[in-house]
Amino acid sequence: MYRLSDNVRSIQESATMAITARAAAMKRAGEDVIAMAAGEPDFATPPHVAAAAKQAIEAGATRYTPVAGIPELRAAWAQHIGQQRGVTYQPEQIIVTAGGKQAVWNIIYALVNPGDEVIIPAPYWVSYPEQVRSVGGVPVIIETTPAQNFKVTPDMLRHAITERTRLFILNSPSNPTGAVYTRDELMALAEVLVEKQIPVLSDEVYDALVYDVPFTSIASLGEEIYSLTIIVAAMSKTYAMPGWRIGCAVGPSEIIAATARIQSHSTSNPNSVAQYAALAALQSDQSSVEMMRQEFDRRRRYMVERLQAMPFITCTEPKGAFYTFPHIAETFGRSYQGAQIDGSMTFCRLLLEHEKVAVVPGCEFGADGHMRLSYATSMENIKIALDRIEHFLNQLD
Numbered sequence: 466m467y468r469l470s471d472n473v474r475s476i477q478e479s480a481t482m483a484i485t486a487r488a489a490a491m492k493r494a495g496e497d498v499i500a501m502a503a504g505e506p507d508f509a510t511p512p513h514v515a516a517a518a519k520q521a522i523e524a525g526a527t528r529y530t531p532v533a534g535i536p537e538l539r540a541a542w543a544q545h546i547g548q549q550r551g552v553t554y555q556p557e558q559i560i561v562t563a564g565g566k567q568a569v570w571n572i573i574y575a576l577v578n579p580g581d582e583v584i585i586p587a588p589y590w591v592s593y594p595e596q597v598r599s600v601g602g603v604p605v606i607i608e609t610t611p612a613q614n615f616k617v618t619p620d621m622l623r624h625a626i627t628e629r630t631r632l633f634i635l636n637s638p639s640n641p642t643g644a645v646y647t648r649d650e651l652m653a654l655a656e657v658l659v660e661k662q663i664p665v666l667s668d669e670v671y672d673a674l675v676y677d678v679p680f681t682s683i684a685s686l687g688e689e690i691y692s693l694t695i696i697v698a699a700m701s702k703t704y705a706m707p708g709w710r711i712g713c714a715v716g717p718s719e720i721i722a723a724t725a726r727i728q729s730h731s732t733s734n735p736n737s738v739a740q741y742a743a744l745a746a747l748q749s750d751q752s753s754v755e756m757m758r759q760e761f762d763r764r765r766r767y768m769v770e771r772l773q774a775m776p777f778i779t780c781t782e783p784k785g786a787f788y789t790f791p792h793i794a795e796t797f798g799r800s801y802q803g804a805q806i807d808g809s810m811t812f813c814r815l816l817l818e819h820e821k822v823a824v825v826p827g828c829e830f831g832a833d834g835h836m837r838l839s840y841a842t843s844m845e846n847i848k849i850a851l852d853r854i855e856h857f858l859n860q861l862d
Contacts, residue, residue: 484825491817499821501838506705513745514746515742522738530737533734534735542698546715558717559714560714561734561743565713570596570599575720576664578600582605583602586635590640591829611779619654630661635654638672638680640670664720667683697714700739765782767848769783772789772851779791787839790827791838797834816857820856824837
């Protein structure tokens with residue numbers, strides 16, 4: 466009686482969300498599951514941010530807002546992002562969205578026509594290729610390796626560009642690998658993008674979570690690349706506000722205006738109360754952000770040390786975000802209690818079923834030889850989960 470559209474049939478469900486939901490269902494059924502799949506901080510939203518939301522409700526700030534966000538938040542976020550990166554943005558260069566995911570989709574929808582190519586380095590965040598396909602675009606995947614620290618080189622980027630290329634997606638710090646591009650590496654990529662006049666969607670939602678290296682935005686590397694860059698940022702990771710669903714895109718005013726037209730016919734404005742909470746987060750003391758970063762760093766170092774000592778696993782040290790992305794391909798072809806491991810999906814399914822640890826298979830990120838573990842959970846959970854993973858590996862035949 467009905468037929469789904471070709472666009473919908475081409476889109477796969479987010480494996481991260483699916484695994485997280487399955488782990489939650491197992492926990493509700495009484496199973497002792499440790500979830501290391503979802504990418505959300507385990508910290509509470511800072512109290513002063515929550516208080517600002519309550520004040521907004523009491524003040525009656527529960528009606529529609531402008532599509533692109535309340536003027537105060539647009540101005541504050543434009544200033545915040547600009548100051549952090551050493552550039553200048555005006556309020557009309559920013560749109561507030563229902564999370565960073567909507568910001569990415571708005572940009573892709575605004576720039577990509579059916580048949581247009583979008584260059585995406587792999588491993589990639591699971592939603593990039595699906596969002597490109599949703600508008601009829603063609604994902605062009607550049608595969609990277611641990612030997613390259615999961616980073617694209619200028620030659621790789623240049624080779625991937627064709628006359629149909631309309632966008633390059635850059636994610637630094639990276640989900641899932643934790644890779645962080647240096648200033649020199651970004652400068653080399655920027656030279657190619659400027660030469661070829663290719664816009665770049667720079668997903669910087671983990672910008673506050675870097676370790677051992679400074680964060681650099683590609684938009685800060687000169688006027689020419691600044692004019693080609695659309696930054697995506699969000700409240701979710703930096704301020705422990707994933708459920709508040711507040712993100713933004715900032716870049717050339719023409720592109721931002723186009724995304725506002727798109728958003729006016731999808732979600733309209735972002736949540737009004739959450740916008741006032743975001744404003745309080747940006748305008749207040751940032752010590753809670755640094756506290757979370759230091760704790761994530763402590764967990765990161767512990768997890769990497771443990772993983773590197775396990776059989777059949779190698780692990781590149783992440784420099785940002787809150788994930789490790791160990792290489793598990795040496796387990797492929799081995800068996801656990803008679804079940805052969807033929808890829809990361811099977812590995813992660815067996816790990817969840819038998820050891821009650823939920824992680825995301827690398828195949829969902831375009832890198833089947835890996836799995837992603839989030840250290841956005843307590844150190845106690847991390848220690849137990851790693852003990853279980855080690856036990857699982859020691860049982861392989």
